[in-house]
């Protein structure tokens with residue numbers, strides 16, 4: 416099964432010039448969803464993962480399912496102001512301006528073996544900031560996984576010290 420065929424390109428969303436990779440067409444397909452989950456699970460099984468951290472919001476979907484398959488806990492990284500209990504923040508640079516992500520300060524322990532997951536790797540800024548959050552809490556990032564990698568944006572460069580996996584790669588827009 417070619418998972419790429421189940422991902423829809425939506426031109427000019429959310430702004431002019433961006434080709435949005437829409438995974439809702441994959442998620443609604445029961446075989447596609449299962450196959451993508453099985454392949455993501457293959458990257459991460461037998462690594463002793465104790466916590467899967469998903470990044471808001473599309474990282475929660477496969478992140479939660481992966482946590483169940485791996486027998487691990489699930490932790491959300493969220494946009495500012497969404498988490499109810501004391502949190503730590505990290506800001507990162509976007510093309511225009513900056514953004515912030517947060518994690519509960521008691522979400523992970525120093526001895527947790529962490530898998531970070533998001534739906535898509537573009538410039539790598541979001542995931543780099545997520546790694547910094549994990550490290551601020553004293554834990555190690557064991558692995559990073561994405562459903563989609565936009566290889567032409569070289570986001571991997573920012574993450575080169577980590578074990579990074581992606582299921583579907585696009586070499587051009």
Ligand code: AMP
Nearest residue numbers: 434435436535536537538539540541542
């Ligand atoms: P970046 O920090 O540049 O790697 O951007 C990654 C984040 O932005 C992920 O959480 C993605 O969900 C989202 N994102 C960036 N570009 C796209 C795109 N072309 N299609 C869908 N989501 C995107």
